[in-house]
Amino acid sequence: MTRHRVAVIAGDGIGQEVVPAAMGCLDLVAARHGVDLDWRHLDWGSDHYREHGRMMPVDGLDILAEHDAIFLGAVGVPDIPDVETLWGLLIPIRRRFEQYVNLRPVRTLPGVRSPLAEAGPIDLVVVRENNEGEYSEIGGRMYHGLPEESAVQEAVFTRRGVTRVARYAAELAAGRSGRLTSATKSNGIVHTMPFWDEVVREVLAGFPDVELRSELIDALAASLVLHPARYDVIVASNLFGDILSDLAGAVTGSIGVAPSANLNPERRHPSMFEPVHGSAPDIAGQGVANPVGQLWSGAMMLDHLGHPEAAAELTAAFEAALASGVRTRDLGGTASTAEFTESVRKIIEESA
Numbered sequence: 426m427t428r429h430r431v432a433v434i435a436g437d438g439i440g441q442e443v444v445p446a447a448m449g450c451l452d453l454v455a456a457r458h459g460v461d462l463d464w465r466h467l468d469w470g471s472d473h474y475r476e477h478g479r480m481m482p483v484d485g486l487d488i489l490a491e492h493d494a495i496f497l498g499a500v501g502v503p504d505i506p507d508v509e510t511l512w513g514l515l516i517p518i519r520r521r522f523e524q525y526v527n528l529r530p531v532r533t534l535p536g537v538r539s540p541l542a543e544a545g546p547i548d549l550v551v552v553r554e555n556n557e558g559e560y561s562e563i564g565g566r567m568y569h570g571l572p573e574e575s576a577v578q579e580a581v582f583t584r585r586g587v588t589r590v591a592r593y594a595a596e597l598a599a600g601r602s603g604r605l606t607s608a609t610k611s612n613g614i615v616h617t618m619p620f621w622d623e624v625v626r627e628v629l630a631g632f633p634d635v636e637l638r639s640e641l642i643d644a645l646a647a648s649l650v651l652h653p654a655r656y657d658v659i660v661a662s663n664l665f666g667d668i669l670s671d672l673a674g675a676v677t678g679s680i681g682v683a684p685s686a687n688l689n690p691e692r693r694h695p696s697m698f699e700p701v702h703g704s705a706p707d708i709a710g711q712g713v714a715n716p717v718g719q720l721w722s723g724a725m726m727l728d729h730l731g732h733p734e735a736a737a738e739l740t741a742a743f744e745a746a747l748a749s750g751v752r753t754r755d756l757g758g759t760a761s762t763a764e765f766t767e768s769v770r771k772i773i774e775e776s777a
């Protein structure tokens with residue numbers, strides 16, 4: 426038995442529904458591959474905030490550091506400002522553990538219809554810079570309540586930060602189609618984006634077999650809707666990658682199926698696996714959330730922990746469940762979270 430210590434934060438809203446659903450399937454598939462997932466449940470999130478005034482304990486990040494991976498649902502609730510909940514848990518984890526790559530694959534899944542009439546087969550990966558860029562604490566609010574009231578938000582792009590994410594994306598593209606799209610906005614954002622372009626180009630000079638195309642984010646967003654099948658690896662800044670990954674997920678059928686891996690590629694720190702979607706307060710508590718994004722994130726975690734066969738088996742199981750016609754409401758079906766999960770469990774159990 427190979428044992429891995431995994432910290433679990435189900436968090437808020439549908440996180441509380443899709444995380445346990447995915448864990449049951451992960452345990453089943455792991456056991457069949459001689460893997461023991463030693464889960465440590467961490468009761469952190471908005472309820473913890475209401476009780477203690479913090480999303481996680483003061484030493485929360487030190488506790489997480491003792492684990493091989495982190496499995497997260499989502500955080501965020503309507504009655505607490507997002508800046509408290511997200512900057513109190515999600516973003517500090519990504520930064521402290523240098524999870525500078527947010528890998529967000531998007532694929533056409535069997536039995537899942539794209540809202541587009543002719544999407545074609547989609548198989549792309551958004552490589553989102555995850556530690557800097559537009560997400561910064563630098564800035565401020567001024568002249569509160571006065572006519573001059575204003576807000577300033579700085580974006581920070583470092584040579585080190587852009588280089589490492591561009592290199593990761595180039596290596597990924599080299600192992601796939603050899604095509605890399607870089608999302609930019611150097612026509613309108615005159616300091617950071619030309620710098621992004623320059624550094625990406627410099628990194629790509631070391632990858633003569635990878636063809637680089639820089640596309641302006643506005644046109645790229647439109648093109649992803651019109652021609653999603655043309656894209657393979659897309660490297661993007663923190664904010665652009667965030668937006669593109671929801672968009673691309675929705676184009677394949679639903680953001681409920683989209684997974685993500687917040688990676689520390691050097692493996693000096695734990696990586697974190699969570700769906701692209703949030704806590705979905707509009708459907709939370711109804712038992713109808715799609716667990717595929719969480720399951721697929723779990724498969725990415727198994728792969729990262731060194732168990733590609735187990736990951737493939739889990740992926741095949743949720744794909745088979747979808748293909749059989751069992752689908753949640755977001756995909757036009759009627760299955761509950763529990764019914765879909767049960768169907769995945771059965772497929773794993775029966776595939777002896």
Ligand code: NAD
Nearest residue numbers: 499500501502507681701702703704705707708714715755
């Ligand atoms: P959301 O992703 O939670 O929901 C957007 C829409 O997609 C909703 O209509 C929702 O019902 C639907 N949806 C999302 N996941 C689904 C699933 N698994 N199955 C079926 N339908 C699904 O985005 P939002 O409503 O903008 O954000 C809600 C809260 O979540 C906010 O507080 C936000 O900041 C937070 N959030 C957290 C994370 C995270 O923790 N990583 C990510 C995104 C948003």
Ligand code: IPM
Nearest residue numbers: 501511515516667701702703
């Ligand atoms: C995501 C989320 C977060 C992000 C928010 C909730 C801060 O949208 O993980 O995609 O923008 O990174």
Ligand code: MN
Nearest residue numbers: 667668671701
């Ligand atoms: Mn997002």
